[in-house]
Amino acid sequence: MPEEKRIIAGIYHLSKRLSRHFTLKDINFQVANGEFVFLVGPSGAGKSTLLRMMYMDDVPDSGQVIVGRFVSTRMKRSTICSLRRKIGIVFQDFRLLEDRTVFENVAVAMKVSGRGMSEIKREMTDILSRVGLYHKRYECPAALSGGEQQRVAIARAIANRPSILLADEPTGNLDPYVTKEIMELLFKINSGGTAVLLATHDVELVRSFGQRTIYLEDGRVVKDSGRVFEGDLLRSISDSQVERRAREFRDRRIGRGEKQDGTGNTNRPEGGG
Numbered sequence: 558m559p560e561e562k563r564i565i566a567g568i569y570h571l572s573k574r575l576s577r578h579f580t581l582k583d584i585n586f587q588v589a590n591g592e593f594v595f596l597v598g599p600s601g602a603g604k605s606t607l608l609r610m611m612y613m614d615d616v617p618d619s620g621q622v623i624v625g626r627f628v629s630t631r632m633k634r635s636t637i638c639s640l641r642r643k644i645g646i647v648f649q650d651f652r653l654l655e656d657r658t659v660f661e662n663v664a665v666a667m668k669v670s671g672r673g674m675s676e677i678k679r680e681m682t683d684i685l686s687r688v689g690l691y692h693k694r695y696e697c698p699a700a701l702s703g704g705e706q707q708r709v710a711i712a713r714a715i716a717n718r719p720s721i722l723l724a725d726e727p728t729g730n731l732d733p734y735v736t737k738e739i740m741e742l743l744f745k746i747n748s749g750g751t752a753v754l755l756a757t758h759d760v761e762l763v764r765s766f767g768q769r770t771i772y773l774e775d776g777r778v779v780k781d782s783g784r785v786f787e788g789d790l791l792r793s794i795s796d797s798q799v800e801r802r803a804r805e806f807r808d809r810r811i812g813r814g815e816k817q818d819g820t821g822n823t824n825r826p827e828g829g830g
Contacts, residue, residue: 568585571583574618579601584773588752592753594753595769597759602774604725613640624640644720648725659697660695690705704731704735707735707739722753724743727755
């Protein structure tokens, strides 16, 4: 029997002045458990600001944000850490600790939630295996490709089993091949029951998936399209713009005599230009 839908996060009549000439105006939407929702709009549309207000790094001028039992109009500084333990956050620029290993970057998030080292060690194998990086657990970020660094950031975000994952342009700095891999990983996490709200300016990236899409323009929600596709999201990649871009990118690399190593890195054969 399908799990009953329940609202786990919502923005209600939210307004926020960002500059003299730009304001978010009367934003309203909710996210239910298990949903995968795209928040789409051009750069500067306010997508990142909305996500910041969902993890309460910023507050609206009016209206409110509710995530689980946390309400923005009643939040105290002392309870923000409790909220952040319930939300997974993935950034475009990864925000990893450069002097820590993969293991340590993920462990930090688990320690903050009060978990002991014996529990962290027990769970780390599963967490890093899910993102395909257990074999790189002792590497530092500088030794990883961009796609691998984003996988570490995702591992850190899901380490405390959040009910919702907020992803702010998570593929914005990645090539099309690695973008496909990251989208597959996010779809896999979503299939396990975690709601995902992914902000992107790339309309073509989301168009063929048939998931609910919230369009933000000039500080307003101009459209909130419902979910159309009800099948397996992982399978939907094979017939998507993401897959086509990845294939074209791979073919261009091969045409230039480069070889894909599966992590987003490419290697030229000896003597290549």
